[in-house]
Amino acid sequence: MESFYKPKKTPPQNIVIRLDNRQIHAYKQPGTHFHLARQFYQNVFPNFTVINVEKPPCFLRKFSPDGKHFIAFSADQTSLEVYTYRGPSAAADLLQNSEDRNNESNRFEVKSKIFERFFHLKFRVNVAKGAEQLNRECSLFSEDGRYVIIGSASFIPDEIRPHFYEIYTNNESVTPNIQSPLEDYTLHLVDLHLGKLCDTRQFKVDKIFLSHNQGLYLYRDTLAVLSVQHQIIHIFQILDGMFVDIKKIGRFCFEDDCYFYNSVYPSERAFRETCINSLKHRLLVFLYKRADAISRSTENPTELRKFYHYFDNFNSLKMWKMQLLDEYLLLIKYASEDLVTLKSTDVNSQPQFFVVFNMKTSEILAVYENISKQLLYLFENFSDLFRNASINNGTRFTASPL
Known part of the structure; x- marks a missing residue:
């Protein structure tokens, strides 16, 4: 009887055989030469390490996608420092006598000079500007590696308390607390080739999670920014070194909704509105139609009764996180206000919902609860679509979103 399990064929690991195969066979299918080259470097291991290297007084961040530049934040967190990477052979002469472990002067020289050999400011x-400080864990590179987006924030002093309608700009605005204080934020677009600040966008009296780019997401030239305080997703396009305003999703979903609404209710404060905002209304309608369809197909009203029973809970959900799946699809994470404002840290005890939203048609395409098996299946089998990816010559290289 033939065995059901077929062991996976392991390619040869010998570096000589791999060099021979790379020279003779090249690659079998177009677009796979990047992957073959990466597999080859699995056999290349470093045989020398330099530790405790002296560096300039700054916070080192990361390389640009093309590997030509390295960025860092100044010690006072007000400036961006751009370094040019000089290549792996830049310190060859400095390391030629590095195997002599008894030569203390040579070891000191290597540690003190090796950084400036590899990186030139x-x-x-x-x-x-002013009291703002750059967030060291916030940086997004454009696809071509020319521009980098960084964010800064400044605390709002207690003696300069914002106006009520600056805190609550609409009826979905959350209530700030000590765990989630409001700040003034600025996004900066910096040209790495010319070394200049190209454009900025300010968000006053807001709450945006800049650390690890949680509140920002860049897909190609489309930038999404989530305002947790005002429950609005700002959509920008990076065009010729500028932030181009595209739309705001939250209270309204289309660009001209605000114009038509103000023509009917010109003087009404958004915070005092009794109606449900556009995005939340679409979410509730989707949940209702799904519950109604299940009840009709099963001829059992239980699902529809559950919707009515939990309606207030659905209506009180707030946007917590988001990301772009492509140019038009948004994946939005909803949770209770206590989780969103960090008043509660017990994440698993409260329900959370993942919503797939089409920005172009303003439609809710799918809603998954955080315990959904279908969502787990999608993430396990299509995890690359949930991560940042750089697209070069039709080849996708995925990386962690953090």
């Missing part, structure tokens, strides 16, 4: 761009 190209630009120092002053971006943060």
Whole structure:
């Protein structure tokens, strides 16, 4: 009887055989030469390490996608420092006598000079103004590696308390607390080739999670920014070194909705509105139609009764996180206000919903609860679509969103 399990064929690991195969066979299918090259470097291991290297007084961040630049934040967190990477052979002469472990002077020289050999300071761009400080864990590169988006924030002093209608701009605005204080935010677009600040966008009296780019997402040239305080998703396009305003999703879903609404209710404060905002209304309608369809197909009204029973809970959900799946699809995470404002840290005890929203047609395409098996299946089998990806010559290289 033939065995059901077929062991996976392991390619040869010998570096000589791999070199021979790479030279003779090249690649079998178009677009796979990147992957073959990466597999080859699995056999290349470093045989020398330099630790405790002296560096300039700054916070080192990361390389640009093309590997030509390295960015860092100044010690006072007000400037962006752009370094040029000189290549792996830049310190060859410095390391030629490094195997002599007894030569203390040579070891000291290597540690003190090796950083400046590999990295040359190209630009120092002053971006943060006043009391603002750059967030060291916030940086997004454009697809071509020319521009980088960084964010800064400044605390709002207690003696300068914002106006009530600056805090509550619509009826979905959350209530701030000590765990989630309001701040003034600024996004900066920096040109790495010219070393200049190209454009900025300010968000006053707001709450945006800049750390690990949680409140920002860049897909190709489309940038999405989630305002947790005002429950609005700002959509921008990066065009010729500028932030181009595309739309705001939350209270309204289309660009001209605000114009038509104000023509009917010109003087009404948004915070005092009794109606449900556009995005939340679409979510509730989707949940109702799904419950109604299940009740009709099963001839059992239980699902529809559940919707009515939990209606207030659905209506009180707030946007917590989001990301772009492509140019038009948004994946939005909804949770209770206590979780969104960090008043509660017990994440698993409260329900959360993942909503797939089409920005172009303003439709809710799917809603999944955080315990959904279908969502788990999608994430396990299509995890690359849930991560940042750089697209070069039709080949997708995925990376962690953090």
